[in-house]
Amino acid sequence: MKNKILEAKSHIEKIIHSNKVESLIVLGSGMSGFEDNYDHIAQINYSEVPHFLKPSIEGHSGKLSFVKINNQITGILSGRAHYYEGYPIHELVLPIRVFSLLGVKKIVLTNAAGGIADNYVPGDIVAINDHINLTGNNPLIGKNLEEFGPRFPDMSEVYSKYFLNIAKKVSENTFEFKTGVYAWFTGPSYETPAEVQFAKNIGADLVGMSTVPEAIVAKHCGMEVAAFSLVTNLAAGISKNPLDHNEVIEIANNSKLKLQSFMKEFLIAINTDK
Numbered sequence: 001m002k003n004k005i006l007e008a009k010s011h012i013e014k015i016i017h018s019n020k021v022e023s024l025i026v027l028g029s030g031m032s033g034f035e036d037n038y039d040h041i042a043q044i045n046y047s048e049v050p051h052f053l054k055p056s057i058e059g060h061s062g063k064l065s066f067v068k069i070n071n072q073i074t075g076i077l078s079g080r081a082h083y084y085e086g087y088p089i090h091e092l093v094l095p096i097r098v099f100s101l102l103g104v105k106k107i108v109l110t111n112a113a114g115g116i117a118d119n120y121v122p123g124d125i126v127a128i129n130d131h132i133n134l135t136g137n138n139p140l141i142g143k144n145l146e147e148f149g150p151r152f153p154d155m156s157e158v159y160s161k162y163f164l165n166i167a168k169k170v171s172e173n174t175f176e177f178k179t180g181v182y183a184w185f186t187g188p189s190y191e192t193p194a195e196v197q198f199a200k201n202i203g204a205d206l207v208g209m210s211t212v213p214e215a216i217v218a219k220h221c222g223m224e225v226a227a228f229s230l231v232t233n234l235a236a237g238i239s240k241n242p243l244d245h246n247e248v249i250e251i252a253n254n255s256k257l258k259l260q261s262f263m264k265e266f267l268i269a270i271n272t273d274k
C-alpha cells in the first residue's frame, strides 16, 4: 500500500511542482462542477494518477483539479469511488493519504444523505459533527502505517469544532445552520425503515453511503476535517414515498448553487492561517 501511495504522490508532484497544497475538498453527489467556478492551475483525470479509482456513478466526474482560493492552493477531488462499488476499502481512501504526504492538513468532505432528524427538509445543508460506523469495516484494519498515525487513533473529535464554528459563521444570513450525526451504511440498497429507526434510536440524524472511511483516515493522518451533507431526501420510513436515485440527483441539482456558494465562502475562510 505504501508504494502505491508514493507512486500516486510523485505523479501529482509532477503536476503541481513544489507548490504547497493548503486544503483538499472531496465533492460528492450534487457538487460536481464546483471546480468550474475557478481557473484551474492544473486538472487531470483520476485515470491518469496511478492507483486512483475511477468512480462509476453518475455525477462523479473523476477529475482532480488544483485551484487558487484566497491565494492558497486547494485540491478538488470531483467524485469518489464508494465501498458499494466493490473496491477494497484501503484503495478508496488512498487519495486522502496521498494528500497527507503532500502536506495537506485541512480537508472538506461532502455528500448527499438521507435526513432523519425532525428539523431536516430536503435541500438542507447539514454540518456533520460526528459519525456512527454501522458497516463493520474500517479503513485502518490491517497493518498500521505508522508514518501516518498511531495504531489506535483517538476519534473523539473527528469533525473539527474550529471548522464547525467557521461553517456556522459562513452560513449566517444565508441559511439556518444545522448539524448532525451521520450514520454510514454500505449501500447500495437504501436502508429499510427499521434500519433508519435503529439509526435514529442510537443517535443518528443522517444516513449515507460514503465519507466516514475518508474521515477516519484523514483523522488518523492528523488532518482537520469538515464534512457537509446535502439532505436530498428524508430517509426510508420517514419519507412516505419509496426512495429513488433520480430524485436524489434532482434535489442535489436543485440545491447545487446554494451548496456551492456556501462552499466557496467556507474555503476562503479556511484557506487562512489560524
Ligand code: HPA
Pocket: 112, 113, 114, 115, 190, 191, 207, 208, 209, 232, 233, 234, 235, 236, 243, 248
Ligand atoms: N440513504 C443513504 N444514502 C443516501 C440517501 C439515503 O436515504 N440519500 C442520499 N444518499
